[in-house]
Amino acid sequence: MRPRFxxxxxxxxxxxxxxxxxxxxxxxxxxxxxxxxAKTYKVAFVPKLQGVPxxxxxxxxxKEAAAALGNVEWLYQGPTQADAAAQAxxxxxxxxxxxxxxxxxPNDPDSMAPxxxxxxxxxxxxATADTDAPSSVREVFxxxxxxxGIGQGLTDALLTAMxxxxxxAIVSCGQTAENLNAWIEVQKAYTKEKYPEAQIVDIVxxxxxxxxxxxxxxxxxxxxPDLTGLVGExxxxxxxxxxxxxxxxxxxxxxxxxxGTPQAMKPYLQDxxxxxxxxxxxxxxxxxxxxxxxxxxxxxxxxxxxxxSGDLSAVTYDSxxxxxxxxxxxxxxxxxxxQFNY
Amino acid sequence: MxxxxxxxxxxxxxxxxxPKRVRVLPAPVTGQxxxxxxxxxxxxxxxxxxTPAFLTAGSIQPLLVATAPIALIGVxxxxxxxxxxxxxxxxxxxxxxxxxxxxxxxxSGVNLGVAVLLSxxxxxxxGLVNGVLIAYGRVHAIIITFxxxxxxxxxxxxxxxxxxxxxxxxxxxxxxxxPDGRTLGVPHAFLITVLVTAAAWWYLRHTxxxxxxxxxxxxxxxxxxxxxxVQRRVLLAYTTxxxxxxxxxxxxxxxxxxxxxxxxxxxxxxxxxxxVVIGGTSIMGGRGSVLGTLLGALLVQSVASGVTQLGWRSxxxxxxxxxxxxxxxxxxxxxxxxxxxx
Numbered sequence: 001m002r003p004r005f006x007x008x009x010x011x012x013x014x015x016x017x018x019x020x021x022x023x024x025x026x027x028x029x030x031x032x033x034x035x036x037x038a039k040t041y042k043v044a045f046v047p048k049l050q051g052v053p054x055x056x057x058x059x060x061x062x063k064e065a066a067a068a069l070g071n072v073e074w075l076y077q078g079p080t081q082a083d084a085a086a087q088a089x090x091x092x093x094x095x096x097x098x099x100x101x102x103x104x105x106p107n108d109p110d111s112m113a114p115x116x117x118x119x120x121x122x123x124x125x126x127a128t129a130d131t132d133a134p135s136s137v138r139e140v141f142x143x144x145x146x147x148x149g150i151g152q153g154l155t156d157a158l159l160t161a162m163x164x165x166x167x168x169a170i171v172s173c174g175q176t177a178e179n180l181n182a183w184i185e186v187q188k189a190y191t192k193e194k195y196p197e198a199q200i201v202d203i204v205x206x207x208x209x210x211x212x213x214x215x216x217x218x219x220x221x222x223x224x225p226d227l228t229g230l231v232g233e234x235x236x237x238x239x240x241x242x243x244x245x246x247x248x249x250x251x252x253x254x255x256x257x258x259x260g261t262p263q264a265m266k267p268y269l270q271d272x273x274x275x276x277x278x279x280x281x282x283x284x285x286x287x288x289x290x291x292x293x294x295x296x297x298x299x300x301x302x303x304x305x306x307x308x309s310g311d312l313s314a315v316t317y318d319s320x321x322x323x324x325x326x327x328x329x330x331x332x333x334x335x336x337x338x339q340f341n342y
Numbered sequence: 343m344x345x346x347x348x349x350x351x352x353x354x355x356x357x358x359x360x361p362k363r364v365r366v367l368p369a370p371v372t373g374q375x376x377x378x379x380x381x382x383x384x385x386x387x388x389x390x391x392x393t394p395a396f397l398t399a400g401s402i403q404p405l406l407v408a409t410a411p412i413a414l415i416g417v418x419x420x421x422x423x424x425x426x427x428x429x430x431x432x433x434x435x436x437x438x439x440x441x442x443x444x445x446x447x448x449x450s451g452v453n454l455g456v457a458v459l460l461s462x463x464x465x466x467x468x469g470l471v472n473g474v475l476i477a478y479g480r481v482h483a484i485i486i487t488f489x490x491x492x493x494x495x496x497x498x499x500x501x502x503x504x505x506x507x508x509x510x511x512x513x514x515x516x517x518x519x520x521p522d523g524r525t526l527g528v529p530h531a532f533l534i535t536v537l538v539t540a541a542a543w544w545y546l547r548h549t550x551x552x553x554x555x556x557x558x559x560x561x562x563x564x565x566x567x568x569x570x571x572v573q574r575r576v577l578l579a580y581t582t583x584x585x586x587x588x589x590x591x592x593x594x595x596x597x598x599x600x601x602x603x604x605x606x607x608x609x610x611x612x613x614x615x616x617x618v619v620i621g622g623t624s625i626m627g628g629r630g631s632v633l634g635t636l637l638g639a640l641l642v643q644s645v646a647s648g649v650t651q652l653g654w655r656s657x658x659x660x661x662x663x664x665x666x667x668x669x670x671x672x673x674x675x676x677x678x679x680x681x682x683x684x
Contacts, residue, residue, distance in 0.1 A: 051504050051604050080499060081608065175657065205656040208605045210598045212646075215408045218519065219650035222401040223393050239599035247520040248400065263508045264601040 042073045042099040043293035046090050048107045050078035053261050057342040061286025072294045084108035095119045100297035105130035125296040129289040131179050139296050140322050142289045144280045145329045151186025153329040157276040158229050161255035165197035168229030169220045171213050171237040175205040180233050213240030232258030242268035262332050262340035269334040277332040285326050374622025378637035393651045403529050405647050407519045410531035411590040413639035416617045417542045418583030420635045425579050426559040426627030427483035432587050434494030435468045436607030439591035444507040444602045462588035469584015473577035507602040518596035531593045542632045559627030620670045
């Protein structure tokens with residue numbers, strides 16, 4: 001074995017590791033309906049990550065919308081790791097397939113912008129959902145909740161449990177995730193304004209690693225013995241902070257809230273290591289995304305208030321920011337957790 | 343390059359007392375361990391002074407638990423790297439072992455012993471696949487394990503089947519961060535890791551079979567001519583790594599939450615290789631120490647916990663680990679140069 005060669009290959013391949021792991025899987029569900037002569041619009045959605053319950057629930061909602069609308073073919077494919085480059089490849093393949101509407105939940109909004117421009121140039125209607133790419137040419141952003149709604153929902157749920165005062169810390173995930181950072185800004189401002197006796201002592205970033213989020217929450221509790229609250233800012237750190245509190249035997253002393261999916265949070269909501277999970281109806285978000293895709297594919301514009309479906313009878317549209325808003329945030333507690341099957 | 347590790351006197355293994363034997367045996371520590379112990383001691387002292395809560399059981403116990411899986415896989419990885427190979431498939435293997443074990447725990451509620459056995463055997467089979475391909479395929483280890491890494495990820499995602507594993511029972515809490523994971527204050531996961539490391543250290547240093555790994559890494563052709571069964575040794579190295587990945591996967595499940603998602607194992611191959619390299623094992627093969635790897639893993643986790651506990655920005659731990667790797671490789675090259683000029 002040639003040592004130099006070995007080392008060189010080792011370095012190249014470890015670097016390349018970050019770029020791999022994308023298995024091709026075309027989740028194509030054709031909703032063949034309507035008249036034989038009517039045009040079927042291809043609406044493609046590229047999630048940040050495929051195979052996680054959050055985006056699978058969006059996919060389920062999108063399929064439901066496609067079936068209800070009749071003239072929409074819903075395409076769904078995402079990278080198997082939350083990786084901007086792998087996601088870009090999928091977006092490019094949809095551009096080549098000349099879909100009618102392309103909706104993306106970008107892992108990296110900045111690098112997605114030129115791709116969306118490319119799609120537009122190819123005559124495709126583009127939109128974002130779940131996470132915005134604000135500096136892009138997208139025609140609409142399907143927003144699950146405003147940053148204010150999420151940030152205030154998290155803060156109110158936590159501070160109610162903490163008795164309106166005390167020190168708390170935030171375990172966030174991706175350091176550059178735009179939506180998480182926007183929520184954190186609201187949490188900071190809202191806590192200062194509404195709960196002057198409360199204080200955010202630290203904000204740490206664990207990536208999407210559950211074990212790391214749990215360890216960081218443990219470290220935060222050790223560093224601040226008077227800490228009484230923890231926020232898990234994403235679906236991997238929300239159960240993580242609750243697990244840390246449980247492991248440290250501090251249930252009832254340290255309260256946690258987080259952005260968690262209902263089934264993952266259920267055991268923690270039940271043993272009270274988590275007070276509440278703040279989320280929105282993800283299936284409805286998928287439904288709204290598919291509906292919005294069909295609208296732009298047909299060149300239709302949005303009203304100030306849109307009747308989308310039975311569940312979504314009054315979806316507001318803000319023409320200044322070109323944003324469709326799903327509705328207010330939803331607090332999931334041990335009382336209502338069983339209503340959600342994802 | 344490493345004639346000192348070429349043990350030509352296998353047959354006289356029992357004759358430990360002869361002065362000639364002593365010269366053939368390398369020093370019990372390779373040099374890096376002493377430096378690492380010093381660095382860790384300094385770091386811990388500094389942390390103890392700046393955050394009083396650092397040197398408490400509530401802080402050190404979780405730190406040791408978090409170190410365990412990386413250090414345990416590191417034992418296998420050290421042996422693999424000593425033979426001149428590498429295994430970049432451990433992240434994928436962790437995914438397969440943990441999702442299979444977690445699903446079994448949820449589905450059929452097996453007990454601790456069965457779960458561990460299942461995970462270890464699964465890991466062993468995956469390691470055996472790597473070993474057979476590398477020992478008899480005559481293709482470099484990085485290519486093979488790079489390939490199997492992707493195969494394992496495919497397999498893992500297939501088992502996940504587009505959803506997280508929810509509601510994992512606390513069967514594996516024996517290895518966890520909570521009170522069930524400790525006896526007399528010592529975390530079981532870390533204790534097991536120390537015992538495995540000690541056994542591997544003794545085997546590598548004091549048995550002919552152990553010395554053969556170094557001989558292969560020094561010069562595989564010379565080792566073959568000296569009567570070492572190279573293929574069988576290589577097969578053993580990768581299978582051992584696989585078995586340890588299986589056990590470490592149980593630690594990973596125990597440290598995570600009651601939910602397992604597809605990010606499990608992601609990037610862990612790099613964390614393990616980092617611990618091995620920081621521990622002073624030469625990436626070129628022929629030299630290395632499992633003790634160093636344990637210390638390397640402990641150092642990396644101490645830095646991560648320290649950064650969080652000091653309230654520093656999370657990305658600083660990446661900076662420090664990067665510096666450690668480069669310094670460790672530099673020190674290794676300097677030692678190699680000093681040996682040549684001697």
